[in-house]
Amino acid sequence: xxxxxxxxxxxxxxxxxxxxxxxxxxxxxxxxxxxxxxxxxxxxxxxxxxxxxxxxxxxxxxxxxxxxxxxxxxxxxxxxxxxxxxxxxxxxxxxxxxxxxxxxxxxxxxxxxxxxxxxxxxxxxxxxxxxxxxxxxxxxxxxxxxxxxxxxxxxxxxxxxxxxxxxxxxxxxxxxxxxxxxxxxxxxxxxxxxxxxxxxxxxxxxxxxxxxxxxxxxxxxxxxxxxxxxxxxxxxxxxxxxxxxxxxxxxxxxxxxxxxxxxxxxxxxxxxxxxxxxxxxxxxxxxxxxxxxxxxxxxxxxxxxxxxxxxxxxxxxxxxxxxxxxxxxxxxxxxxxxxxxxxxxxxxxxxxxxxxxxxxxxxxxxxxxxxxxxxxxxxxxxxxxxxxxxxxxxxxxxxxxxxxxxxxxxxxxxxxxxxxxxxxxxxxxxxxxxxxxxxxxxxxxxxxxxxx
Amino acid sequence: xxxxxxxxxxxxxxxxxxxxxxxxxxxxxxxxxxxxxxxxxxxxxxxxxxxxxxxxxxxxxxxxxxxxxxxxxxxxxxxxxxxxxxxxxxxxxxxxxxxxxxxxxxxxxxxxxxxxxxxxxxxxxxxxxxxxxxxxxxxxxxxxxxxxxxxxxxxxxxxxxxxxxxxxxxxxxxxxxxxxxxxxxxxxxxxxxxxxxxxxxxxxxxxxxxxxxxxxxxxxxxxxxxxxxxxxxxxxxxxxxxxxxxxxxxxxxxxxxxxxxxxxxxxxxxxxxxxxxxxxxxxxxxxxxxxxxxxxxxxxxxxxxxxxxxxxxxxxxxxxxxxxxxxxxxxxxxxxxxxxxxxxxxxxxxxxxxxxxxxxxxxxxxxxxxxxxxxxxxxxxxxxxxxxxxxxxxxxxxxxxxxxxxxxxxxxxxxxxxxxxxxxxxxxxxxxxxxxxxxxxxxxxxxxxxxxxxxxxxxxxxx
Numbered sequence: 001x002x003x004x005x006x007x008x009x010x011x012x013x014x015x016x017x018x019x020x021x022x023x024x025x026x027x028x029x030x031x032x033x034x035x036x037x038x039x040x041x042x043x044x045x046x047x048x049x050x051x052x053x054x055x056x057x058x059x060x061x062x063x064x065x066x067x068x069x070x071x072x073x074x075x076x077x078x079x080x081x082x083x084x085x086x087x088x089x090x091x092x093x094x095x096x097x098x099x100x101x102x103x104x105x106x107x108x109x110x111x112x113x114x115x116x117x118x119x120x121x122x123x124x125x126x127x128x129x130x131x132x133x134x135x136x137x138x139x140x141x142x143x144x145x146x147x148x149x150x151x152x153x154x155x156x157x158x159x160x161x162x163x164x165x166x167x168x169x170x171x172x173x174x175x176x177x178x179x180x181x182x183x184x185x186x187x188x189x190x191x192x193x194x195x196x197x198x199x200x201x202x203x204x205x206x207x208x209x210x211x212x213x214x215x216x217x218x219x220x221x222x223x224x225x226x227x228x229x230x231x232x233x234x235x236x237x238x239x240x241x242x243x244x245x246x247x248x249x250x251x252x253x254x255x256x257x258x259x260x261x262x263x264x265x266x267x268x269x270x271x272x273x274x275x276x277x278x279x280x281x282x283x284x285x286x287x288x289x290x291x292x293x294x295x296x297x298x299x300x301x302x303x304x305x306x307x308x309x310x311x312x313x314x315x316x317x318x319x320x321x322x323x324x325x326x327x328x329x330x331x332x333x334x335x336x337x338x339x340x341x342x343x344x345x346x347x348x349x350x351x352x353x354x355x356x357x358x359x360x361x362x363x364x365x366x367x368x369x370x371x372x373x374x375x376x377x378x379x380x381x382x383x384x385x386x387x388x389x390x391x392x393x394x395x396x397x398x399x400x401x402x403x404x405x406x407x408x409x410x411x412x413x414x415x416x417x418x419x420x421x422x423x424x425x426x427x428x429x430x431x432x433x434x435x436x437x438x439x440x441x442x443x444x445x446x447x448x449x450x451x452x
Numbered sequence: 453x454x455x456x457x458x459x460x461x462x463x464x465x466x467x468x469x470x471x472x473x474x475x476x477x478x479x480x481x482x483x484x485x486x487x488x489x490x491x492x493x494x495x496x497x498x499x500x501x502x503x504x505x506x507x508x509x510x511x512x513x514x515x516x517x518x519x520x521x522x523x524x525x526x527x528x529x530x531x532x533x534x535x536x537x538x539x540x541x542x543x544x545x546x547x548x549x550x551x552x553x554x555x556x557x558x559x560x561x562x563x564x565x566x567x568x569x570x571x572x573x574x575x576x577x578x579x580x581x582x583x584x585x586x587x588x589x590x591x592x593x594x595x596x597x598x599x600x601x602x603x604x605x606x607x608x609x610x611x612x613x614x615x616x617x618x619x620x621x622x623x624x625x626x627x628x629x630x631x632x633x634x635x636x637x638x639x640x641x642x643x644x645x646x647x648x649x650x651x652x653x654x655x656x657x658x659x660x661x662x663x664x665x666x667x668x669x670x671x672x673x674x675x676x677x678x679x680x681x682x683x684x685x686x687x688x689x690x691x692x693x694x695x696x697x698x699x700x701x702x703x704x705x706x707x708x709x710x711x712x713x714x715x716x717x718x719x720x721x722x723x724x725x726x727x728x729x730x731x732x733x734x735x736x737x738x739x740x741x742x743x744x745x746x747x748x749x750x751x752x753x754x755x756x757x758x759x760x761x762x763x764x765x766x767x768x769x770x771x772x773x774x775x776x777x778x779x780x781x782x783x784x785x786x787x788x789x790x791x792x793x794x795x796x797x798x799x800x801x802x803x804x805x806x807x808x809x810x811x812x813x814x815x816x817x818x819x820x821x822x823x824x825x826x827x828x829x830x831x832x833x834x835x836x837x838x839x840x841x842x843x844x845x846x847x848x849x850x851x852x853x854x855x856x857x858x859x860x861x862x863x864x865x866x867x868x869x870x871x872x873x874x875x876x877x878x879x880x881x882x883x884x885x886x887x888x889x890x891x892x893x894x895x896x897x898x899x900x901x902x903x904x905x906x907x908x909x910x911x912x913x914x915x
Contacts, residue, residue: 094742095744098745208860322823378817382819382820391887405745418617418622
């Protein structure tokens with residue numbers, strides 16, 4: 001019998017995306033002098049890093065991540081033994097790049113940063129920019145000994161919950177199953193602890209003993225994805241007779257309306273008003289076997305095929321459960337240029353706009369999992385970037401940046417009468433600018449590593 | 453059919469194609485490493501010549517381990533082909549004979565390419581199980597059906613863009629218009645101009661006799677789940693009812709033997725020790741990974757030592773016989789025990805049964821394949837792999853003894869026993885099995901005499 005989770009040993013990011021703290025900062029560091037680096041990082045772990053569950057008592061949060069190169073620099077390469085191969089290799093290797101579709105415009109040779117250069121990453125969260133800066137200043141001061149700064153990227157969780165293209169994000173948001181400690185909220189479903197934490201039982205029933213550094217830990221895949229909002233909406237406008245149709249086409253590509261409502265069958269109609277209950281209701285595709293509502297090629301159906309991956313919905317859910325991840329992404333860069341949205345687009349009042357369309361903006365995608373290859377890479381390679389996903393022919397995800405193995409599958413089919421409408425030559429309006437694989441270690445593992 | 457083929461192959465070819473050929477040839481005192489580099493050097497020339505041969509679905513050339521430690525290195529040559537061996541082997545020799553002769557240097561032949569076919573046939577190893585994703589499809593048909601679908605899609609896009617078809621246009625009208633357009637195209641485009649040829653009466657008879665022979669084996673009941681699923685897929689209701697009735701009656705004969713087979717396997721599982729295999733060599737895995745995911749279709753070649761008892765060798769032989777029967781009669785809709793990404797899977801028992809050779813050409817990543825192995829396809833994979841040295845223990849043939857460790861241990865074992873393939877070729881590396889089958893269905897639909905509006909609408913949805 002496995003003992004219950006020692007939540008106090010686990011970094012808080014596993015339990016919460018820190019939604020109460022809309023402002024945040026990602027900070028990358030590299031080891032300059034290992035002994036001093038260990039001492040200063042240990043101080044940080046004891047003073048700033050957030051562990052365990054919180055029921056609203058935190059006023060700020062900080063999380064500490066290590067890359068494989070960082071782990072090796074602090075504890076020697078032998079300590080990596082037993083950790084995930086993908087983590088040890090890092091995100092940039094020919095195999096990983098093929099799995100992730102990092103070719104062409106995503107070629108890692110042009111990235112701003114990668115896990116090979118970033119040994120330690122800190123994610124600092126606060127209620128406002130000033131609060132974040134206060135923590136960041138303390139972090140910089142502490143890590144001035146033994147570390148050198150590589151990059152800083154302010155990230156945020158917009159109050160309107162819209163990503164730069166204008167679509168509501170983060171609707172499907174699973175949490176780790178804590179049994180009696182679970183908070184029941186609409187739209188939340190639960191993942192087996194082992195699908196996020198090393199050494200716990202997975203949805204498939206497997207249970208592996210993790211290496212010492214992995215106890216209480218999880219892997220974090222991070223990708224900085226730049227989004228060209230103007231190109232996105234210009235393209236849909238070019239395929240449409242009017243703004244309403246452009247929004248409808250984009251909604252078909254995403255799989256939901258911009259306001260988060262499920263997209264239904266039928267001709268191009270106006271976006272229905274947002275009904276929170278409908279938005280948060282767990283989605284099923286069994287009533288949409290033809291994909292006339294949410295096309296099979298739509299982003300949300302590829303990213304999480306739910307109950308229609310296999311013929312039997314129960315088998316499908318069981319298969320999909322083996323590849324679920326917990327997303328912790330946030331937006332970076334300038335706010336969305338809402339002026340380029342089609343006429344009639346329901347820009348929420350909360351949405352701050354930056355009129356300059358060409359500014360750098362996008363998503364700092366982050367996800368937690370216990371098996372980088374079997375979960376994060378599997379979703380990228382087998383579902384999102386697979387030109388033959390769900391019996392498509394030469395199609396790949398219309399939203400995410402991955403380049404598929406055939407390299408020219410940029411089509412989207414929207415089922416309809418008398419035949420599907422096929423959109424050809426979809427441009428790539430998002431591209432990967434940076435990324436890496438990190439370990440989010442548990443408290444004891446971190447303290448042990450840094451005290452050696 | 454050729455003289456080089458055994459009679460059983462010739463008979464089976466009347467109802468189930470393409471064919472498979474594998475040869476395992478000792479090449480003298482060469483070391484394994486030297487042989488690997490010899491083939492690697494010649495690989496580009498050989499690969500460049502393969503497309504010109506025609507009628508080859510897949511081809512691999514591998515430096516295989518020797519039969520005993522310190523024994524002769526061996527070359528594994530294997531392909532799936534349309535033509536008879538008598539006509540294909542001379543073509544292969546004409547295209548790449550000199551390169552192949554250099555690969556096989558040191559073997560018992562005159563080292564002239566003309567003598568190679570004899571050598572290959574002499575060292576032929578027989579498939580114990582051969583699964584086909586797309587049955588009775590030649591390379592030419594597969595490629596031409598794909599071209600047909602491309603043409604249909606292009607016509608449809610053109611007509612839709614012109615506004616020729618509206619929401620009220622009947623699907624059957626569109627289907628007939630599309631057919632007319634295809635039939636009006638120049639003949640040199642080599643698109644299929646009618647439905648695929650159906651099986652000959654002799655083929656159908658031989659297939660039925662083979663099915664009867666399958667049920668003569670009293671323990672075939674271990675495949676009950678798959679047999680029932682196959683009966684459920686019979687399209688004609690009358691025939692399906694007859695099949696259910698016959699299957700029910702068969703259990704009077706098969707129940708005792710099937711039960712005895714399960715008990716025997718369970719006893720074996722209880723008395724055998726749990727052997728934990730070594731970890732795979734990281735460098736080898738890295739070299740293999742570098743060759744994966746370059747196209748939609750990938751390949752694996754596994755060289756498994758069988759558990760070192762005669763009981764296991766015999767049991768494996770029986771299980772492979774059963775799985776071959778499954779491939780011939782129950783897994784005939786594009787999926788091997790629900791794994792629907794396999795083009796060709798071939799399993800052989802070589803070295804007097806002490807080695808299990810598994811070759812597969814499959815779609816998608818190896819991770820996905822492994823997940824299918826342990827998930828939807830486990831009922832075919834686990835019984836076979838349970839006979840392999842280092843496989844974690846099983847329960848009642850089909851189930852892992854310890855589900856919490858079985859998957860990771862088997863996945864690690866598969867990497868441990870995977871061997872590097874120096875030359876691998878596929879005639880259609882970016883066409884998945886399901887796409888090939890979908891293309892075939894589009895062709896059948898296009899040339900169907902008439903269709904209901906619902907059927908035509910469903911057919912149009914596949915374009």
